[in-house]
Amino acid sequence: DAMVIQNPRYQVTQFGKPVTLSCSQTLNHNVMYWYQQKSSQAPKLLFHYYDKDFNNEADTPDNFQSRRPNTSFCFLDIRSPGLGDTAMYLCATSRDRQGGYTFGSGTRLTVV
Amino acid sequence: GNSVTQMEGPVTLSEEAFLTINCTYTATGYPSLFWYVQYPGEGLQLLLKATKADDKGSNKGFEATYRKETTSFHLEKGSVQVSDSAVYFCALRIIQGAQKLVFGQGTRLTINP
Numbered sequence: 001d002a003m004v005i006q007n008p009r010y011q012v013t014q015f016g017k018p019v020t021l022s023c024s025q026t027l028n029h030n031v032m033y034w035y036q037q038k039s040s041q042a043p044k045l046l047f048h049y050y051d052k053d054f055n056n057e058a059d060t061p062d063n064f065q066s067r068r069p070n071t072s073f074c075f076l077d078i079r080s081p082g083l084g085d086t087a088m089y090l091c092a093t094s095r096d097r098q099g100g101y102t103f104g105s106g107t108r109l110t111v112v
Numbered sequence: 113g114n115s116v117t118q119m120e121g122p123v124t125l126s127e128e129a130f131l132t133i134n135c136t137y138t139a140t141g142y143p144s145l146f147w148y149v150q151y152p153g154e155g156l157q158l159l160l161k162a163t164k165a166d167d168k169g170s171n172k173g174f175e176a177t178y179r180k181e182t183t184s185f186h187l188e189k190g191s192v193q194v195s196d197s198a199v200y201f202c203a204l205r206i207i208q209g210a211q212k213l214v215f216g217q218g219t220r221l222t223i224n225p
Contacts, residue, residue, distance in 0.1 A: 006155075033212075042201060042215035043156070090155050101213055103148075103155040 006091050006104035013081055013111055021076040021107045023091030032074040033101070034066060035090040043090055049074060081111045114139050116202050116216035124222045125192055133187040133219050135202035143204040145178050145185040150199045194223045
């Protein structure tokens with residue numbers, strides 16, 4: 001089945017140690033999004049790619065970066081994770097900027 | 113700006129009870145409206161949507177009607193099951209200008225047998 005796959009499902013990293021989260025899609029969608037969801041809160045958009053065009057939200061910390069080497073893959077890099085970055089990270093795709101979203105199952109990141 | 117307000121949770125009901133989760137919105141343009149569901153430890157799944165006024169979205173026994181006059185999109189189900197226990201998010205998206213999906217704060221629903 002076509003889908004959005006996130007790896008790993010669970011990630012524990014040390015304070016300050018760089019970490020990369022992965023998202024892949026078989027839907028051939030043009031747009032890929034990264035959301036951060038802290039405990040008991042709504043998902044918050046960090047950034048998105050429309051094809052190779054990167055769009056950063058104004059309040060996304062500089063600590064967070066993203067790469068999209070091809071249509072299928074998108075990575076979230078956290079350069080120096082802090083304790084406050086502990087959260088669920090959700091990847092989503094849409095065919096275009098008007099299309100519906102398909103979410104992955106998320107990566108739960110714990111910074112210790 | 114664009115925002116979504118959901119009824120405060122958590123909500124606890126008995127099996128077969130009637131469910132309503134309130135959702136109201138403010139929007140600078142003409143939004144599409146969505147309900148997403150998140151089961152424990154999982155990502156978000158689209159439950160239903162409506163793209164214009166008076167549209168009714170429905171899925172798995174859940175329904176919501178897009179009410180432009182009251183800027184609301186309340187989620188209802190006539191008889192809930194234990195398997196409906198999850199967090200429910202109301203969301204909107206302004207299509208003009210390709211704006212992002214904006215979520216409400218979520219409502220945690222627990223159904224007891």
